[in-house]
Amino acid sequence: MRNSLYVFHKLCVNITPGRWPSLLLQNRLYAKYFPDFFQNPIFRKEDQAKLIENNELSKYTTVPVLPPSASETSMHFDPLVNKVINHIMKDGNKKLARSLLEKAFENVKRKQIERYHLAKTPEQKAKIELDPKNILHKAVENSKPMLQLLPIKRGGITYQVPGPITEHRSLFLAIKWLLEATTEKERTVHFPEQFAWEIMDAANNTGKVVKRKQDLHRLCEANRAYAHYRWQ
Amino acid sequence: MRLNLPFLAPNRKNARRYQREPVPFQMLLPLALKKTVSGKGDITKEAVCMQEMAVLFACFKKSEFDQTQCLKEVTSFQNCYKEYSQRAKVQREMGKKGILVPGENKMTHKQLNQLLKGFPAL
Numbered sequence: 621m622r623n624s625l626y627v628f629h630k631l632c633v634n635i636t637p638g639r640w641p642s643l644l645l646q647n648r649l650y651a652k653y654f655p656d657f658f659q660n661p662i663f664r665k666e667d668q669a670k671l672i673e674n675n676e677l678s679k680y681t682t683v684p685v686l687p688p689s690a691s692e693t694s695m696h697f698d699p700l701v702n703k704v705i706n707h708i709m710k711d712g713n714k715k716l717a718r719s720l721l722e723k724a725f726e727n728v729k730r731k732q733i734e735r736y737h738l739a740k741t742p743e744q745k746a747k748i749e750l751d752p753k754n755i756l757h758k759a760v761e762n763s764k765p766m767l768q769l770l771p772i773k774r775g776g777i778t779y780q781v782p783g784p785i786t787e788h789r790s791l792f793l794a795i796k797w798l799l800e801a802t803t804e805k806e807r808t809v810h811f812p813e814q815f816a817w818e819i820m821d822a823a824n825n826t827g828k829v830v831k832r833k834q835d836l837h838r839l840c841e842a843n844r845a846y847a848h849y850r851w852q
Numbered sequence: 853m854r855l856n857l858p859f860l861a862p863n864r865k866n867a868r869r870y871q872r873e874p875v876p877f878q879m880l881l882p883l884a885l886k887k888t889v890s891g892k893g894d895i896t897k898e899a900v901c902m903q904e905m906a907v908l909f910a911c912f913k914k915s916e917f918d919q920t921q922c923l924k925e926v927t928s929f930q931n932c933y934k935e936y937s938q939r940a941k942v943q944r945e946m947g948k949k950g951i952l953v954p955g956e957n958k959m960t961h962k963q964l965n966q967l968l969k970g971f972p973a974l
Contacts, residue, residue, distance in 0.1 A: 762919075766908075766919075766926060766929065766930065767905075782905070783899075783905075784900070784901055784905070784929065784930075784932075784933035786937070825920065834917040837912060837917050838917060840909075841909045841912060841913065841917075844905070844906070844909050847899065847902060847905060848899050848902065849899075
């Protein structure tokens with residue numbers, strides 16, 4: 621929103637009779653509220669510590685910085701949770717997506733508390749993770765594939781060639797698979813309920829998504845003879 | 853009626869004639885290498901981290917594709933790829949600008965041109 625504030629009136633002012641050239645010569649039709657060279661703010665303590673560690677802090681001292689958005693600076697903001705919400709979202713309905721994830725978190729919490737109270741010994745109780753956010757993190761971590769198959773054409777035949785995967789794509793696939801596994805459900809079961817089960821399964825290194833990841837790894841292993849066809 | 857008049861026939865000069873041996877040589881371009889290289893063959897082909905991947909596959913096969921038993925192999929594979937992508941990124945950025953990276957054997961056409969400018973072909 622902050623980057624897309626049009627200054628359309630600037631153009632409108634220029635359109636006066638007999639002043640066409642000024643409009644035609646203008647190479648930019650709109651201006652941004654904040655220009656491109658404004659950097660995103662680095663406000664998290666971990667990120668700042670990393671900058672100090674790498675001696676990169678002096679780079680940012682003279683750079684103009686965008687104001688931080690209200691949601692990102694919240695103490696409860698989690699980049700991964702936000703990413704998952706954005707994947708759940710349809711037609712820009714973020715409010716509904718957020719409520720669905722929160723409901724799923726509630727279901728996880730209820731189930732884990734139930735398990736906690738059913739556990740008999742303190743050792744068993746200590747093992748049970750009660751924070752749904754941590755469970756989501758663990759689930760995504762366990763669902764991330766490490767390899768991918770790329771179709772490469774050699775001599776008219778398309779080979780499925782295994783190779784390493786970027787961090788970004790692996791995260792994307794993990795979230796996509798979790799959501800696809802969730803939508804494979806009975807119509808009577810609602811999304812939050814099924815999603816809660818899926819992330820609890822994946823965090824436990826079992827379930828559909830982990831199996832899907834292992835199947836991909838198996839396929840990569842089966843096609844390992846073609847690995848030398850890979851090129852980057 | 854079709855006219856077949858001699859003055860309408862194709863001109864003898866314009867008609868394509870066969871070449872008689874020996875065909876005379878015409879120097880269309882100077883007979884020397886260019887001072888630059890073109891950027892056509894710039895697609896680098898490289899398969900990275902093959903060794904690490906083979907080790908990973910061996911471990912996977914042994915442990916029935918259970919990732920938790922192959923943590924060492926997984927981290928070494930991922931570190932290898934991370935290192936490669938960082939190296940490739942530096943090379944790409946330097947290559948775009950044509951800055952020479954010391955000790956780098958593979959160069960982009962811009963880097964090669966930079967080098968040829970310093971040491972032109974005779």
